[in-house]
Amino acid sequence: MVERKSASLAEAYSQALVELGERDPTVVALDADTSGARAGAAFEKRFPDRFWDLGMMESTLMTIASGLALGGRTVYASTIAVFAAGAAYDAVRQSVCYNRANVKIVATHGGLLVGGDGATRQMLEDIALMRSLPGMTVIVPGDAPTARTAVLDIASFDGPAYVRLTRENLPVLTDGTFTLGHAAQLREGSDLTIVAIGAMLARALDVAEELHQAGVEARVLDFASIKPADEKTLIQAARDTGAILTMEEHNVLTGLGTLVASATATTQPVPVRQVGVPDLFGESGDPWKLLDHYGLSQKHALDEAWGLLKLRGKVS
Amino acid sequence: MSESGVPPATVAELQTAARQIRQDVIRMTYHAGSGHPGGNLSVADLITALVFHELRLDPEHPDWPDRDRLVLSKGHAAPALYSALAHRGFFDPSSLLTLREIGSPLQGIVDRRKLPGVEASTGGPGQGLGMAVGIALDARLAKRPSRVYAIVGDGECESGLTWEALLAGGRYGLDNLVVFVDRNDPDPDRGTGNRMGLEPLADKLRAFRYDTLEIDGHQFPAIFEGLARARATKGRPSAIIARTVKGKGVSFMENQDAWHARPPNREEAERALAELGGRP
Numbered sequence: 140m141v142e143r144k145s146a147s148l149a150e151a152y153s154q155a156l157v158e159l160g161e162r163d164p165t166v167v168a169l170d171a172d173t174s175g176a177r178a179g180a181a182f183e184k185r186f187p188d189r190f191w192d193l194g195m196m197e198s199t200l201m202t203i204a205s206g207l208a209l210g211g212r213t214v215y216a217s218t219i220a221v222f223a224a225g226a227a228y229d230a231v232r233q234s235v236c237y238n239r240a241n242v243k244i245v246a247t248h249g250g251l252l253v254g255g256d257g258a259t260r261q262m263l264e265d266i267a268l269m270r271s272l273p274g275m276t277v278i279v280p281g282d283a284p285t286a287r288t289a290v291l292d293i294a295s296f297d298g299p300a301y302v303r304l305t306r307e308n309l310p311v312l313t314d315g316t317f318t319l320g321h322a323a324q325l326r327e328g329s330d331l332t333i334v335a336i337g338a339m340l341a342r343a344l345d346v347a348e349e350l351h352q353a354g355v356e357a358r359v360l361d362f363a364s365i366k367p368a369d370e371k372t373l374i375q376a377a378r379d380t381g382a383i384l385t386m387e388e389h390n391v392l393t394g395l396g397t398l399v400a401s402a403t404a405t406t407q408p409v410p411v412r413q414v415g416v417p418d419l420f421g422e423s424g425d426p427w428k429l430l431d432h433y434g435l436s437q438k439h440a441l442d443e444a445w446g447l448l449k450l451r452g453k454v455s
Numbered sequence: 456m457s458e459s460g461v462p463p464a465t466v467a468e469l470q471t472a473a474r475q476i477r478q479d480v481i482r483m484t485y486h487a488g489s490g491h492p493g494g495n496l497s498v499a500d501l502i503t504a505l506v507f508h509e510l511r512l513d514p515e516h517p518d519w520p521d522r523d524r525l526v527l528s529k530g531h532a533a534p535a536l537y538s539a540l541a542h543r544g545f546f547d548p549s550s551l552l553t554l555r556e557i558g559s560p561l562q563g564i565v566d567r568r569k570l571p572g573v574e575a576s577t578g579g580p581g582q583g584l585g586m587a588v589g590i591a592l593d594a595r596l597a598k599r600p601s602r603v604y605a606i607v608g609d610g611e612c613e614s615g616l617t618w619e620a621l622l623a624g625g626r627y628g629l630d631n632l633v634v635f636v637d638r639n640d641p642d643p644d645r646g647t648g649n650r651m652g653l654e655p656l657a658d659k660l661r662a663f664r665y666d667t668l669e670i671d672g673h674q675f676p677a678i679f680e681g682l683a684r685a686r687a688t689k690g691r692p693s694a695i696i697a698r699t700v701k702g703k704g705v706s707f708m709e710n711q712d713a714w715h716a717r718p719p720n721r722e723e724a725e726r727a728l729a730e731l732g733g734r735p
Contacts, residue, residue: 167596188596189596191592191627193623196619196622196623198581198582198585199581199585199588199623201585202581202583202584202585202586202588202589202616202620203588203589203592203620203623204589205575205585206575206585206587206588206589206590206591206592206593207589207590207592208589209567209574209575209590209593210520210590210599212593229579230579230582230585230616233576233577233578233579233582234575234579234582234585234586238567238568238575238576238586239568
């Protein structure tokens with residue numbers, strides 16, 4: 140495995156938010172506090188008049204954010220993913236999306252990597268919920284530089300967005316050149332495509348490196364921009380490589396894998412295999428061991444990659 | 456001048472306007488074949504008082520930043536609000552009968568993106584009130600003179616989101632916010648808004664740091680006294696519990712919960728309009 144330095148996505152958000160606040164006086168921020176998980180603390184310190192901590196009012200976080208936005212403000216609202224997309228879903232749907240309010244939801248603690256708290260705090264369905272909302276932009280950054288760019292970029296349009304962050308520090312993989320609606324190619328290859336998001340992006344690169352050692356070249360796409368989705372790049376990858384492996388820390392029934400499969404099926408159908416959380420809730424455990432336990436290990440991904448290569452007759 | 460400072464002639468004009476709104480509610484819900492006559496008729500006087508007298512609005516410039524805001528958290532009182540906005544000059548009253556038709560800006564529940572004058576798209580209990588709190592926070596931060604009026608239903612007061620929003624409004628001391636509760640539930644035991652033991656509602660609102668009073672929600676002088684007191688209240692929001700009659704103005708609908716979400720048929724609409732002094 141390649142040695143890389145790691146960085147916190149929540150910290151990247153926190154710094155980017157202060158930067159936005161300096162740049163634009165109409166930017167305000169709200170948190171629904173979850174004991175120490177607050178991402179807006181630095182912003183609050185710098186701009187106390189433009190920050191509100193709404194305690195444990197997850198839905199009202201969204202309704203108040205919407206009201207603030209209707210007057211022309213850019214509103215960043217943050218809480219943990221299971222509250223932001225789950226507890227507050229109907230308020231996100233109606234007060235934010237249906238009102239087309241300029242609210243940027245930054246959800247910390249997405250996925251299994253929450254670890255010890257277990258299933259009720261491990262959000263594995265948020266991509267499905269948020270992507271289904273008309274007008275919602277959905278981003279799942281794979282590292283801190285991408286999180287920073289994404290948080291800054293979404294201020295540039297008037298409308299709702301959902302950004303899913305991870306509690307654990309993640310390896311720094313990019314220089315943060317994120318473009319909404321564009322899948323960045325992190326590695327060239329023509330034997331297979333691996334499409335990954337969030338914490339799985341580093342594992343995707345590691346799988347590609349292992350395949351390279353064995354003489355197989357895998358293309359790796361960073362699909363942080365879930366919606367709008369870069370279907371063109373997916374179809375091109377399907378055409379060029381003939382098989383796609385997807386890697387996500389989300390329920391496989393309704394996440395990245397199904398997005399990739401349906402995007403390619405209409406014009407360039409190729410076998411798509413998914414590495415992700417089976418249709419299950421999580422449980423308590425060491426965060427990174429949990430990924431392995433639920434089938435998101437590098438080894439399992441490698442097995443699936445070989446399976447696809449065999450299916451396509453690229454190896455015997 | 457009455458005690459509320461509103462001249463009797465104005466009160467008479469408002470009564471005429473409210474009667475017009477009630478007639479429109481009957482026509483619109485009959486024509487649409489669905490809707491909520493009971494809760495529209497109960498709130499017609501409040502909406503009239505706000506849209507025709509209290510609110511600083513400019514129908515020519517519905518987005519005027521310094522305007523006052525009316526957030527209809529009980530979004531199903533849409534027909535009453537539409538009628539008021541149309542007769543106030545926001546749009547042509549001839550479109551009122553398109554209520555609930557495909558393509559009409561007159562959605563069954565108010566939609567801010569489709570109709571000028573509507574401030575928030577509501578529907579989910581307590582969400583409109585939360586948006587009103589956000590709008591009031593924004594106005595205060597921007598030092599705009601805008602005042603924010605939210606109308607919530609008493610059924611909606613069973614929702615936790617209503618109390619979250621109330622808690623926030625009280626915590627932030629939003630004296631530019633007035634929360635009207637359309638207290639129209641006819642059934643003290645099992646009705647919407649009563650089955651969970653809402654009373655004593657005024658005590659609850661006071662405990663949430665609201666300057667609270669209860670008024671007869673069909674008496675314009677009482678409504679304006681409440682509004683004047685709210686304007687004079689500093690450092691905390693106001694709550695006005697408007698005791699109203701569900702189905703007010705139509706004898707066979709008054710205090711009948713059956714008319715919550717059932718439109719009149721042709722014969723019923725004609726009888727109702729005759730009582731309201733309108734033509735079918």
